[in-house]
Amino acid sequence: xxxxxxxxxxxxxxxxxxxxxxxxxxxxxxxxxxxxxxxxxxxxxxxxxxxxxxxxxxxxxxxxxxxxxxxxxxxxxxxxxxxxxxxxxxxxxxxxxxxxxxxxxxxxxxxxxxxxxxxxxxxxxxxxxxxxxxxxxxxxxxxxxxxxxxxxxxxxxxxxxxxxxxxxxxxxxxxxxxxxxxxxxxxxxxxxxxxxxxxxxxxxxxxxxxxxxxxxxxxxxxxxxxxxxxxxxxxxxxxxxxxxxxxxxxxxxxxxxxxxxxxxxxxxxxxxxxxxxxxxxxxxxxxxxxxxxxxxxxxxxxxxxxxxxxxxxxxxxxxxxxxxxxxxx
Amino acid sequence: xxxxxxxxxxxxxxxxxxxxxxxxxxxxxxxxxxxxxxxxxxxxxxxxxxxxxxxxxxxxxxxxxxxxxxxxxxxxxxxxxxxxxxxxxxxxxxxxxxxxxxxxxxxxxxxxxxxxxxxxxxxxxxxxxxxxxxxxxxxxxxxxxxxxxxxxxxxxxxxxxxxxxxxxxxxxxxxxxxxxxxxxxxxxxxxxxxxxxxxxxxxxxxxxxxxxxxxxxxxxxxxxxxxxxxxxxxxxxxxxxxxxxxxxxxxxxxxxxxxxxxxxxxxxxxxxxxxxxxxxxxxxxxxxxxxxxxxxxxxxxxxxxxxxxxxxxxxxxxxxxxxxxxxxx
Numbered sequence: 001x002x003x004x005x006x007x008x009x010x011x012x013x014x015x016x017x018x019x020x021x022x023x024x025x026x027x028x029x030x031x032x033x034x035x036x037x038x039x040x041x042x043x044x045x046x047x048x049x050x051x052x053x054x055x056x057x058x059x060x061x062x063x064x065x066x067x068x069x070x071x072x073x074x075x076x077x078x079x080x081x082x083x084x085x086x087x088x089x090x091x092x093x094x095x096x097x098x099x100x101x102x103x104x105x106x107x108x109x110x111x112x113x114x115x116x117x118x119x120x121x122x123x124x125x126x127x128x129x130x131x132x133x134x135x136x137x138x139x140x141x142x143x144x145x146x147x148x149x150x151x152x153x154x155x156x157x158x159x160x161x162x163x164x165x166x167x168x169x170x171x172x173x174x175x176x177x178x179x180x181x182x183x184x185x186x187x188x189x190x191x192x193x194x195x196x197x198x199x200x201x202x203x204x205x206x207x208x209x210x211x212x213x214x215x216x217x218x219x220x221x222x223x224x225x226x227x228x229x230x231x232x233x234x235x236x237x238x239x240x241x242x243x244x245x246x247x248x249x250x251x252x253x254x255x256x257x258x259x260x261x262x263x264x265x266x267x268x269x270x271x272x273x274x275x276x277x278x279x280x281x282x283x284x285x286x287x288x289x290x291x292x293x294x295x296x297x298x299x300x301x302x303x304x305x306x307x308x309x310x311x312x313x314x315x316x317x318x319x320x321x322x323x324x325x326x327x328x329x
Numbered sequence: 330x331x332x333x334x335x336x337x338x339x340x341x342x343x344x345x346x347x348x349x350x351x352x353x354x355x356x357x358x359x360x361x362x363x364x365x366x367x368x369x370x371x372x373x374x375x376x377x378x379x380x381x382x383x384x385x386x387x388x389x390x391x392x393x394x395x396x397x398x399x400x401x402x403x404x405x406x407x408x409x410x411x412x413x414x415x416x417x418x419x420x421x422x423x424x425x426x427x428x429x430x431x432x433x434x435x436x437x438x439x440x441x442x443x444x445x446x447x448x449x450x451x452x453x454x455x456x457x458x459x460x461x462x463x464x465x466x467x468x469x470x471x472x473x474x475x476x477x478x479x480x481x482x483x484x485x486x487x488x489x490x491x492x493x494x495x496x497x498x499x500x501x502x503x504x505x506x507x508x509x510x511x512x513x514x515x516x517x518x519x520x521x522x523x524x525x526x527x528x529x530x531x532x533x534x535x536x537x538x539x540x541x542x543x544x545x546x547x548x549x550x551x552x553x554x555x556x557x558x559x560x561x562x563x564x565x566x567x568x569x570x571x572x573x574x575x576x577x578x579x580x581x582x583x584x585x586x587x588x589x590x591x592x593x594x595x596x597x598x599x600x601x602x603x604x605x606x607x608x609x610x611x612x613x614x615x616x617x618x619x620x621x622x623x624x625x626x627x628x629x630x631x632x633x634x635x636x637x638x639x640x641x642x643x644x645x646x647x648x649x650x651x652x653x654x655x656x657x658x
Contacts, residue, residue: 139491163467167592169628263496263502263593
């Protein structure tokens with residue numbers, strides 16, 4: 001392959017800025033991964049630090065694929081938090097120390113190619129729509145319970161969007177007015193009942209009460225150590241109280257998803273995120289049952305529920321597919 | 330005007346099949362009403378009866394406008410209940426005695442023009458989007474509390490739809506698992522708390538307890554007589570307990586709407602229906618407050634809340650606009 005052909009602008013980079021790590025992947029124009037790189041955040045408290053981090057990852061995936069930046073047609077970025085997708089502005093990304101960062105403009109200038117930013121959950125949902133469990137469905141609702149509970153929707157081939165950016169803030173649907181405090185500052189959001197931290201807190205209490213010996217042995221009952229995988233291990237090992245806690249929170253989440261099904265009538269609900277990846281059978285069963293029981297009957301009948309297929313590659317794949325679509329216009 | 334010009338296929342008929350009456354209106358191609366006709370159902374227990382009723386109303390609006398059927402480019406019909414909008418099939422319309430009626434096919438054959446059917450609430454929401462309170466907004470959520478609580482959404486100029494038809498079944502979002510029985514057979518739907526019958530039942534109890542003297546005088550406390558207008562009159566006359574009942578149910582509805590705002594992020598929520606028409610200030614205030622307080626902050630900030638402008642003409646206008654769009658394709 002001559003350098004000329006090799007560096008034809010036909011490849012895409014997808015970047016997924018997560019809660020604790022950034023992942024970048026370089027794809028050819030058939031969305032085959034040519035190279036990939038994941039890295040955890042170090043402490044970053046300013047704009048430059050975060051941008052440098054992204055630049056470093058982009059360089060590394062280029063090196064990994066033995067390509068140069070002039071072979072890249074576009075870069076798609078999935079980014080947490082509220083943003084203005086038209087202006088390419090990230091309103092806030094605390095883990096990166098960002099506030100009102102014109103990410104699209106900065107990256108466009110830096111790399112000299114088209115850039116598109118999207119909410120990270122939207123990018124993941126779009127990935128599952130294009131390549132995963134929701135492939136080509138008319139309306140895909142993605143729900144990703146992990147530390148937070150994110151939602152996204154692809155409707156008739158396009159990301160369903162709010163005025164300036166993403167919507168489907170399923171994690172912050174309020175289920176109990178006087179419920180526990182949520183990370184968003186309100187009380188009783190479903191995330192405060194069914195997010196990973198809420199489950200970990202309840203599991204920790206059970207462990208200290210002596211009701212979850214396996215979890216206690218594995219994690220010492222420390223919330224920071226009670227990750228989705230340790231919860232799953234404890235259940236497999238026989239901590240029935242932990243299983244009860246997880247099922248109960250999955251049911252609560254299922255009730256919220258049922259109300260969203262009654263509203264937007266998806267053809268498929270795709271469940272992903274850390275908790276589902278660790279315990280797919282529990283989430284699939286409880287959420288399917290809640291939808292069947294609580295959603296409007298003629299809509300509940302029509303909807304499939306499935307576990308996401310792409311794992312943590314959904315975000316980079318979706319981000320790359322989003323920029324590829326824009327570049328093709 | 331010669332007969333030839335007069336009977337050019339440039340007019341549209343909109344039909345709104347409601348819970349207790351049918352309305353038909355004939356529009357020119359600028360959606361000016363040329364004639365209109367409303368009529369209450371008599372008892373009808375078969376398909377033919379309902380179709381004959383529609384035929385009669387179509388004849389009457391034609392006569393009213395001094396036009397013939399060959400001047401009609403298309404007929405749009407808003408119809409309650411689940412339907413298949415692509416096939417033009419009405420799954421069930423109990424008031425008309427209909428079950429699995431191929432309405433589009435029947436009317437097309439009958440009138441020899443294009444026919445489009447839509448859910449009645451969707452048609453009303455589309456009317457408000459095209460001509461009313463939600464004019465040209467990017468995303469309009471229509472909520473119509475009356476005997477039932479209907480919802481509809483126009484997203485980027487098109488009705489947001491489910492697999493076979495309408496969605497946005499806001500009235501049947503469950504707010505309390507062990508709540509009162511709803512007309513749909515489930516328990517605790519918001520309609521069972523905040524629909525007109527639920528309000529009327531609570532108001533009736535208050536009247537019989539002697540807590541609502543004006544309502545008692547006006548209606549004798551009979552639920553069938555406690556219509557939205559009598560509720561409004563009682564509040565104006567000073568029945569504070571009735572006002573409390575209505576505000577409480579409007580707040581509950583507001584909480585549900587807040588969760589829908591967090592999900593689909595409309596630019597505007599348009600409130601219509603019998604209860605809102607009778608008591609617009611109460612609904613506007615309570616629902617606005619609930620959205621502000623309970624929806625995700627960055628989405629609550631962006632959304633307007635407004636009272637519908639078109640009254641009971643929203644449905645016929647929307648239905649006519651929907652068929653006009655299809656005819657223009």
